[in-house]
Amino acid sequence: MGMAINNLPLIREECEILHMTDKQLREIMTRLHNDLVKGLSKDTHPTATVKCWLTYIQDLPNGKERGKFLALDLGGTNFRVLIINLGENHFDMQSKIYAIPNHIMTGTGIALFDHIAECLANFMKEHNVYEERLALGFTFSFPLKQMGLTKGILQRWTKGFSCSGAIGEDVVQGLKDAIARRGDVQIDICAILNDTTGTLMSCAWKNHNCKIGLIVGTGSNACYVEKTGQCELFEGDMSKSDMLINTEWGAFGDDGALDFVRTEFDREVDSNSINPGKQIQEKMISGMYMGELVRLALVKFTRMGLLFGGRGSDLLFQRNSFYTKYVSEIESDKPGDFTSCMDVLEELGLSHATEADMAAVRHVCECVSRRAAHLVSAGIATLLNKMNEPRVTVGIDGSVYRFHPHFHTLMCEKIAQLVQPGISFDLMLSEDGSGRGAALVAAVACRESLGCA
Numbered sequence: 001m002g003m004a005i006n007n008l009p010l011i012r013e014e015c016e017i018l019h020m021t022d023k024q025l026r027e028i029m030t031r032l033h034n035d036l037v038k039g040l041s042k043d044t045h046p047t048a049t050v051k052c053w054l055t056y057i058q059d060l061p062n063g064k065e066r067g068k069f070l071a072l073d074l075g076g077t078n079f080r081v082l083i084i085n086l087g088e089n090h091f092d093m094q095s096k097i098y099a100i101p102n103h104i105m106t107g108t109g110i111a112l113f114d115h116i117a118e119c120l121a122n123f124m125k126e127h128n129v130y131e132e133r134l135a136l137g138f139t140f141s142f143p144l145k146q147m148g149l150t151k152g153i154l155q156r157w158t159k160g161f162s163c164s165g166a167i168g169e170d171v172v173q174g175l176k177d178a179i180a181r182r183g184d185v186q187i188d189i190c191a192i193l194n195d196t197t198g199t200l201m202s203c204a205w206k207n208h209n210c211k212i213g214l215i216v217g218t219g220s221n222a223c224y225v226e227k228t229g230q231c232e233l234f235e236g237d238m239s240k241s242d243m244l245i246n247t248e249w250g251a252f253g254d255d256g257a258l259d260f261v262r263t264e265f266d267r268e269v270d271s272n273s274i275n276p277g278k279q280i281q282e283k284m285i286s287g288m289y290m291g292e293l294v295r296l297a298l299v300k301f302t303r304m305g306l307l308f309g310g311r312g313s314d315l316l317f318q319r320n321s322f323y324t325k326y327v328s329e330i331e332s333d334k335p336g337d338f339t340s341c342m343d344v345l346e347e348l349g350l351s352h353a354t355e356a357d358m359a360a361v362r363h364v365c366e367c368v369s370r371r372a373a374h375l376v377s378a379g380i381a382t383l384l385n386k387m388n389e390p391r392v393t394v395g396i397d398g399s400v401y402r403f404h405p406h407f408h409t410l411m412c413e414k415i416a417q418l419v420q421p422g423i424s425f426d427l428m429l430s431e432d433g434s435g436r437g438a439a440l441v442a443a444v445a446c447r448e449s450l451g452c453a
């Protein structure tokens, strides 16, 4: 038997391009800050990459919201319909997940809305509210130019959706039309919101310091509480001091602002995607792309002869075969243990991997996920510094944050390093923001009796 050669040092060296120094992270913070200001300002908004959309949400929940609401949640891996009962200090919720088949994700906007309306009607039958007229909050997690709480013009699709005839159209109207085409159910659409705002609202229901909402899931984005006076595009009632801003920071880097830290793997993920040149920061962070970044690095190292004795497998060379959940599984192994890693490699047809290979695979996963956590941290630190409040809770949801074993810790450490002294923060998992948050926004709208659509 030949001597096993340990290529780990060489692989570590190759992975250095995935490491971002604090100096680079601080440069990213400066650029993001400037882009946020551009997005908020009237003159620069049209050409800004980070759009900072108004959400028309100006009131946080006060815990007194009551009632029965329907909610829709579209924009992650699944589509869900929910019914939520808000009561005193508690809420109960029932929900059902519906698949969005691929032909609908990439079909027409009309077919998408017909599908949503059909799921909604079926859900109402099953929950014996088919005859009732209920208020509904619609969590729609794509970039929307909101013109009010019940009007939002779709700007672009992200995360693998590409329905035709929807961009430039009002999504609330699209849903209303689909419900009207059926003619069997009565719905009052009280609000359309982003999953980040739902997450913030859901967290703020119990925690009054919650002023940032973050998603690190299939996609990535953040919203925060801004002073109404800073929102130059807002033409409504200036008497309320605050407004939630949906930054849409996934698009940060679309003008090249992140090119100084992007790698060959990032460029390949982007050029193979259905939206090349768009959502550049999102492609470095989120669950839709993380596994593929790892796979591309593994392919490179295999071709260099540094991994698996230079012998890959059909699956390894197949696009998107390395799921992001594998990254979380592999990094969940205790140091020195490779149980999950071995399972993953076996699934990929790489059972000839040695223990040194497994250590290398794990290292690649760590580099990619750590870079994502650091980029998100730079973003959160930028928002914290901009808000300049002494204590802020960040409500967070999304599969990457939820299931990756070290993401939370990595973020705590890095934000603490990057944030201005005197600002303290907490990172809090926000339970089911897209559902409960939608009900809360609808409830606050009812409380304020801002008529429903």
Ligand code: BGC
Pocket (backbone or CB within 6 Å): 075, 076, 140, 141, 142, 143, 158, 159, 194, 195, 196, 215, 217, 218, 219, 220, 221, 222, 248, 250, 282
């Ligand atoms: C969308 C955002 C959303 C984020 C997280 C991004 O692709 O543009 O609206 O908040 O994904 O779901």
